[in-house]
Amino acid sequence: MDQRIVDELARIVGNEFVSTREDVLLTYSASASTGYESVQPGAVVKPGSTQEVADILKVANKYKIPVTPRSGGSSLQGEAIPKPDGLVVELLRLKDITVFEELRSVRVGAGITFGKLDKLLNQYDLWVPIYPESALVCTLAGNVAVNGAGPGSTAYGCIAEMVLGLEVVLPDGTIIQTGTEGNPNAPGPFLRYAFGPDLTGLFIGSLGSLGIITSVSVKTFKRVHHFHYETYGFETKQQAERFLIELKQNEIHALFVSIYEGKILDFFMDMLGEEYGIPKHEWPALTVSVTLGRVREDQLKSDIKLAKQICKQLEGHVIGIGELPKGEWDDRMRTFARSSYAHGWHWRILYHHQPPSNWHRSIEEIWAIMDKYHLLGHTAGFQSGHGSYNYYPHLYFDPQDKEEEMKVREAHKELAQRLFKTGAVPFKLAPYWIEDVEEMKDYLNLIKTLKRVIDPNNIMNPGIFGDM
């Protein structure tokens, strides 16, 4: 990168926090997205305040430098891979946390991870009840930018449902605040849908393409201390799917619900069965693993009873092995790391949602692709809110085997197309999902228009939505 530009950046953040060193650039050329090509940026800058972020974007805009915002570097679908000679803006120095106990909310800087926030909120007997499985690395801002989900989502939905407001620096350096905090006299974040159109929503899942999220305000809830862990067995996919829908319809407060096919469960047992202390069992064709959680014990007792009843009505049976859901729940902050480590190599992942009633369609397509390409893989998922189920199939490859890696990329693309046809939706826009999809053209055009208006020089994470 041109030294003049680097000097300008250094004047903003101080020499210590900008780097063009070869070794530093190498380490920012990639992220946890192991299945993606590394790309070397031209500089990395670490702002210490929102104002510094704004000043940096003004410089980037002036020189039309592509900018990649980055915080934990734990995203898995290439979201934080920079552009050649571009600028990486790493946000980990934005570490403010303000708890608004009376407003039932908290505001965190873009450098705050879920793990850190969870520890702090624990002191207030509160939590933000959604844990991306990379919670120890992943920041709330980063998770909002990709619209993530995780354990807890079964009851509370995706992270988007928690958001009350965002502070965003636009590509021209303008700082905007959405939600109630848009009113400087407001006591803090207490309502997202303030001041007309939901601008907050525009930035959720925007992958840093419209601006840089510098702080996030989210809802807090009283921490749940009453849990019940149970597994329920079913013979058909339809029964298991129906069970998930009925749990929701009956307001049973399940924090984390997953359906496992027998063969997937065997795979899981190999990985973590012993560690979680799960007893040996002849698992049925379908197992539903459920973590129930309530603030009050009487509510929990009622949920346990009702869940059992519903299971029986659907001709299922209560398996009685709680160690599986308990292990999943207790390990919720790092399952992402562990599930693959216990197994294969590097991976490509394909997050998507289905309605629970369509759970079997994803499974069918995932198995078909693995068979077709002769790949090792794995899929897991969980009910992710009101009426959805989140899937995250992994396709594994040996990083030292280029041929296998290319095969995985091809399989990944084909899987996306096949899943799209089943009615599945991703929570992010990616070229492999929407390329050549005629019916999505108008939708994409609107996004293009918005992007052009907000970011006329196309500096913000260009290309992240594909060739738009």
Added chain:
Amino acid sequence: MTEIDLDDLMENLAQCRRCGICRDAVYEDMGFDGICPVWKNTAGFETSFMRGKLMIAIALLEGRLEKTSDNTEALYACSLCGNCTEICAAEFDPKESLELVRAVLSDIPNEVRDTLAERILTTNNPYVTDKKGKRDWVAELGFEPPTKADTLYYFGCTAGMKLPETAKAAARLLKAAGIEFAVLEDEPCCGSVMIRTGRLQDAEENAKKVLESIQESGAKTVLVSCAGCLKTLRKDYPEKFNLSMPKIVHFVEYFLELVKSGKIKLKPLGKNVKITYHDPCHMGRELGIYEEPRDLLKAIPGVELVEMETNRRAAMCCGAGGGLRSYDPELSKKIAADRVREAEETGAEIIANACPFCEQNLESGAKLIDSSIRVADIVDLIVDLIE
């Protein structure tokens, strides 16, 4: 010489999935409150913590990054504290792998590493360029330990040269407990820093010299007061160099047994003296010795043991190890200051430890932030308490 299997090393390095948990994970259930002290006490670029270090290591080994001193800087900006290994879920040991990478890349110039090694090889210590001074403390004991006995006190370079009071206290403790012990005439350095910084071949030669000296003393038990010496003699020599060592015992382990069996009794240290204990990485994470020092402290009447926010397997490092204190003294002291702050938060008057190398750095850290907390070796604390 145990050869490093490069394929094996590359395969291990490929185990890193770049998850980044080794940066600053706060994981309350497991006691982690931050992971990498280097990340925390520097500008915090990716190169500062293990994920980035491993990326650099792979690129250097694959020839994608030029093998220059500049490009290896990040590999040495690490205290090898092992906190990253402790939290890493992948099936390899990142800290151990980095140590091996340093050895494989030892032909890349590094003045600090080479100066330390030259001193150790020629003068039996990493600190000065002559042999003088390492044993001076013996003259101040008031008695002359023999050079041969069943039990050898292997005092180590830091106690001998930087904290002679600790060496003296250890010797007096042994005498007070009625244990006959030897001190070598010309004690070689254990060579820990050579192993950590990648001078493995020299470290092996040195290790043989150490073993020979111990054998000449006739010792069946070697007592050490330094966590670095302990890990090196007890674990590295047999595992890395295939040397068969006599029993290597830390003072803390040894004295705890004496206290437990009633062979020695301790007088009160004072009234409600609040002490916190700093786990040396080489003793804790490396050897799993967490409870013995705490039990010994708790056995002192009048002591109230309080824990720091991070302790045992999740304890933050003092910043001295892995050659960091020589490689980047300022950073090393900043890390120590951070640990001292953590100790201050407990309200303790004393940070007890079981390693002169940690003690020396924690003292530097306390000085850096004008802390009035007392940094003391457990040996120093109990020497005057034997009834």
